Amino acid sequence: MAREITPGMAESFSRQIREVPQSKVIRDAVMKNGIKAATINNDSFVSMNHVFSHEIETGKVTNQKQSGRCWMFAALNTFTHKLNAQFKLKDFELSQNYTFFWDKFEKANYFLESIIETADEPLEGRLVSWLLATPQQDGGQWDMLVSLIQKYGAVPKQVMPETYNSSNSRELNPLLNAKLREDAMVLRKMYAEGRSEEDLRQAKTGMLAEIYKLLVFTLGEPPKTFDFEFRDTDKVFHREQGITPQQFFQKYVGFALDDYVSIINAPTKDKPFGKTYTVQYLGNVIGGKPIKYLNVDMETFKNLAIRQLKDNRSVWFGCDVAESSDRNEGIMDTALYDVEIAFGFPFGMSKAERLDYKDSVMTHAMVLTGVNLVDGRPNRWKVENSWGEKVGKNGYFVMSDAWMDEYTYQIVVDKKYLPDELQKAWEQEPIVLKPWDPMGSLAWMK
Template sequence: MTEIKNETTKKFREAFAADTKQRALQNAVVKNGIMRSAETQEARVENVQVFSVDLETGKVANQKKSGRCWMFAALNTFRHKLINSFQLKDFELSQNYTFFWDKYEKSNYFYENIIATADQELDSRKVAFLLATPQQDGGQWDMIVSLFKKYGVVPKTAMPESKNSSDSSELNNYLNKKLRRDAVVLRTMLEEGQSAEAVQARKEELLQEIYNFLAVSLGTPPDVFDFEYRDENKDYHLDQGLTPLSFYEKYVGVDLDEYISVINAPTKDKPFNKTYTVEMLGNVVGDKPVKYLNVDMTTFKKLAVQQLEQGESVWFGCDVGQSSNRENGIMALNAYEINELFDIDFTMSKAERLDYGESLMTHAMVLTGVDVVDGESTKWKVENSWGEKVGEKGFFVMSDAWMDEYTYQIVVRKEFLNAELLKAWEEEPKVLAPWDPMGALA
C-alpha cells in the first residue's frame, strides 16, 4: 500500500488555490451546499405537471417518519379504485393495520430463519445477515400480497394511525432487540439438542410476547367492524359486521394472482426474460416466495403505459434519492449538474451501479400518469407518500430518462405480457443470494 506524502498534498493545495474557478465554486458550495449550488432550471422547465394520461387519484397520503412506502403505495392503488367505485372523498385504508401484521409475520419469519441456520456459526454470512437487521419497515410487492390474502384490509377509521406507526424508530429499536435476544434463546436450545417440538413451543411463547408488544404499541387489529361513510353526493352508507377479508372482497375485489412483479436489472448475472427469487426474502412463512420477471427497459415501460392507458395505476420501486429534487418534486438526470460543479465524472451505467453497490431500490410509489408523444413516453406522473408539502401537492414528475436509470420494478397485470414473456414467467426462478441488490426492500 502506498501512503500519501505531505509533498503531494501540498502540491494539491497549491493547485487548488491557483484555480480561480475552484475558489469561486468553493464560496458558493460552502454557503449553499452541494445540491442547491448544482440545481438546474432546465429540469423544471422540461418536467411540468401535464400528462396525456392522467388518472384521478385523490389526495396524497403521508407515511411520516416510517419506512412504509411499499405498503402505502399498494394501499393507494386500492384506494384509487375505491374512490372511483364508491364516490369517496379523502378516503384511506389503514396502513397501521397492515403494519401490525407485517411486523408480526416478519418476526416469525426471522425466528424460522434463525432455526434453519442454527447449524451455522454466528459469523457465517447468512447468520450475520439475519442479525444485522432482524426486521425493518420496508418490503416487497409479493410480501404485501401475502398480508392482504391472509389478513385483508380495513378502512383507516377502523384502525387509525398510532404514534409508533407514524414514527417507527422506537418500535423498530425494541422489536429488533427482542428478536436478537430471542435468537440467543432458540439457537441455545438447538445447540443443547432440544427437540424440534420444544423449540416450536418456545417460539410460540415468544410470538405471544411479540403480539403483546405490537398490540400495546400499535393497537389491537379489529376482527369485525362497521364501515360508515358519506359519498361525494352526501349520501349516507352503513355496512355492518364486516371482517377485514370480507371488506377486501366486497370493496377492493382485486385478484392479486393476476399481478406480477417485473424488474429491469441489466447485470450479467440476470439475463432478460428469466425469472428470479431471493433467498430469505419474505414475511409470511408458507406463502409463495417473492418472484420477478426481468425484462429490457423498452418492454418495462411499454407494460407500465398499457396499464395506465387502461385506467389503472402502477406500483413501482426506484432509487428515489438519485438526482431527485424533493422540494420541487422532480426526478430527472439533469436536476443537478454535479459533474460540472466539481469537474468530476460520477457517471456509471445502471448495471455498474447495481454491481458496485451505488444503487438499488429504496422507495416504492405509484405511477398515476404518463405523457406519451408520438407513441413514446416522455415523462411520468408519480404519486408519492410524503404528504402534500413536497412536489405539486405531493405529486412528482419523473423524466423518461430518469426512469431508465433508476427505476427497477413495476407491478402489472399478467394480461399485458405477450406469449414469450408469459412463458418466461411460468418458468422456475433462479434463486439469488439474500444480499443481492434485487433483495432490497422499498
C-alpha cells in the first residue's frame, strides 16, 4: 500500500460517500447547522428530566464569569449550603475573590520554589519546559482549596467583592505569567553564577513583593479583620465586629476539612484500584495539604457519592464537562448526540483509553446536589454549576448515569462514608505520578 495519499484513494473515498443516498442530506444538515445541532437526539431531552428522588435544597447558583475558578466556586458552594441552612441565610456567598487572591499569590511562590528546586535541570528538558509552560493559572483542585482555607480562612463576598480582573482573568494571567517567567530566568541565572540558595530565596522575596503589589492593584487587598452583618430569613439582624477570616470560617462554616478525601476513578493499567496517588509539582501552598487521591472502581465511586447525598450533604466533583453536553439546556448525556449514526463510523475508545491517549481529562468542577434512584440504582444526577442562571435550568444541570461513568473522574466525600477496607487503603503512602499525568489536570473550564 502507498505511504502517500493518491488521487485514486481520494476518488475511492468520494465514491463511497456518493453511493449512500442519505449522505447528501446529512452533509447539508451538518454544514448548515453544525455537528451538534444536526445530530441532537431529542430522546435525551425527554429522559433527562429535572426531577430527582433525592435532592438537597440549595438556592441561587453562582457565576464564575470569564475566569477558570470553577473548582473554587464549587468548593465554596458546598460550604455555603451548610452555612445557609444553619444560619437561616438566603443566597449568601463566600468571597471567591478573597480565595482567588491568595491562590494567585501562593501559586506564584510555589512556582518560584519549583524553579529553585529544579535549577540544575536543563532548560530544554521536559520538566522545566512543563513548569514554564504555565507558571500559574486559574484552575485548581480540592486539596489546593483546603490549603488556602486552612491558612487564610474565608470571608463573606460583601467584604471582598469581585473586581473586573477576578471575573475576567484573561488580562491578569498573561501579565502574571510573564513576570513569573522573568523571575524564573533571573533565579536560574543566579544559580548558574554559583549564588547560594539563601541568595536565591532573598531574591525571591523581592519578586513576591512585586507580585503582591500586582495582585492588590488588580484584585484588591484581603482584609485582616472585618465586621460580619446579616439579616436572617426570620428578619433578625446579626452583627459580629472585628472577626478574622480564620475565626469566621471556624465559627460560621465549620467544615472539618481534614475529614474530606478525594476519590478518583481512573481505570488505566498504571493505576490499580485501592491505591493512593499524588502528583509531582501539583499544588499551591508550600507546606499545605498535599494532593492525594484514592482510586476506586466506578460502582464504589457512585455509591460513596450517593451515601453523602442521602445524608443531605452536597458533593464536589470533577469531570470533562465539554463531552456530550449542552450548555444551554443543561444536559450531560452520552446519548445526547447521534454522531456515530450521522457519520457512519464509531468513536469507540473506553474511559481508560481516552485518558491514556489524551482524549479526555478533568476540565471542570461542579457540585452534585441530587440523584434519581430507581430500585436503588441511579439513572440521573442533579448538578449545581457556577455559570450563572442563564444556562441549564436556572443554572442547574442534569447528568445521565452513563455520562457519570464515562466522564466523571473525581469526587470529594467525608471519609466516614468509606468502608473499612477503603479507610485502610486511604492511609497508604501515595504513589507519585509525573506532573503531566492525566490525574494532574486542573479544573479550570469557564
